Amino acid sequence: MTHTPGAAKPFASSADTAAKEQTLEVLADGVYALTAEGDPNIGAIEGEDFLVCFEALATPVAAEKWLAKLRQHTDKPVRYLVLSHYHAVRVLGASAFEAETIVSHEITRDLVAERGKQDWESEFARMPRLAEAADSVPGLTWPTLTFADRLTIDLGGDRGDLVLQYHGRGHTEGDITAWLPRQRILFAGDLVAIxxxxxxxxxxxxxxxxxxxxxxxxxxxxxxxxxxxxxxxxxxxxxxxxxxxxxxxxxxxxxxxxxxxxxxxxxxxxxxxxxxx
Ligand SMILES: [Zn+2]
Incomplete structure (x- = not known):
């Protein structure tokens, strides 16, 4: 990043408004990832007759674009929307999924209550590029199912399990990962330890x-x-x-x-x- 000596750098990513290229990858049969050159990524896993989505992007309008790509591969309804942690740019698009159940770690639910509003305001100011149609966000995203240690979702048929796991404090206090043991695929959110x-x-x-x-x-x-x-x-x-x-x-x-x-x-x-x- 360059800036003129003596001139203040633009705040955070507020001047970085160029759209990133989004790529949908099929990681395995019925397992999808959308990446965007370092912007928040997102995933989806097919169960026998339902979908589990992982992360929700920053706004419903942004999420609908991802869902349109996903719908070229599957029309199964979203039963679970899993949030790896509470950061606005990853969760406030949740309403677009019309999920039956929104899952997170129990600490993440506490963080929504304690600092969700401030996080929303600060993240959208830092990264206006991600806050596409910011006024389409209906409000804070509240998990409807939380857990403390591990939650296993039976994907039905012969599709195996999806294992949601808490590993202790990391990127936030409440990060979880989603692991597909059969395909050996891990969705790690913003929690990486390399x-x-x-x-x-x-x-x-x-x-x-x-x-x-x-x-x-x-x-x-x-x-x-x-x-x-x-x-x-x-x-x-x-x-x-x-x-x-x-x-x-x-x-x-x-x-x-x-x-x-x-x-x-x-x-x-x-x-x-x-x-x-
Ligand atoms: Zn984060």
Whole structure:
């Protein structure tokens, strides 16, 4: 990402309005994924006479476009809509699915109640590209079925099981994965634990922790972390967008703030101005 020296970078992804190309992939018989060059992805799994959908995109209008692609492959009704975690750009399109049951982890339901509205406002301000027809969102998305550890959905016929599993705190406090044991396919939402992610986190902890221990400022921690990461990770989608928020949260965590404070649209702007401005 380039910017003019001396000029403030546009807030988060607010200036990135170019549409991403969406690709529907058939991963196995009756198993589908829609990817979009790093934008939130989404999945669907065919049961014997129903569908399980995984994630819901940011708005009903955006979700309807995905459903139109999916409907070229199957017309089964959506019985379950599974939400991997509560982030507005992945859940607020839920109404388009007309699902019988909306499933999430029980902590995710608590997070909707505690900070769902603020998350909606801050994420839509960060990523207007994703908030297509933002006023088509009818309200917060509430799960109607929650679980604590594991929930197995029998897909019927000879289609096997879909296993929803909680792994502890990760990307949020309530992330779950969806695993198809027969096809060995995992839908992981925003929860990934690969070597690259570990390297990213270790460098962040080293840089932010180092600056904090010597009594430096949050801005210094951001600059040190940016310098340490940009060569290896600067090409990641929304790297520049996320890093100020990543550093701010880690700074809080290393200061003893156990649970993330609520990201409001106002706080988003303050952190951005302080670190990227
Ligand atoms: Zn997320």
């Amino acid at each position: 070597e690259q992610t570990r390297g990213f986190l270790q460098a962040m902890i080293r840089e932010v922790g180092g600056v904090q221990q010597r009594g430096g400022t949050l801005k210094e921690a951001f600059e040190a972390t940016h310098a340490a990461l940009v060569d290896d990770y600067g090409h990641w989608p929304i790297f520049e967008h996320c890093l100020p928020f990543d550093v701010s949260r880690l700074w809080d965590e290393l200061s003893g703030i156990e649970r993330p404070v609520i990201w409001t649209a106002e706080r988003d702007q303050e952190v951005w101005a302080q670190l990227q401005g």
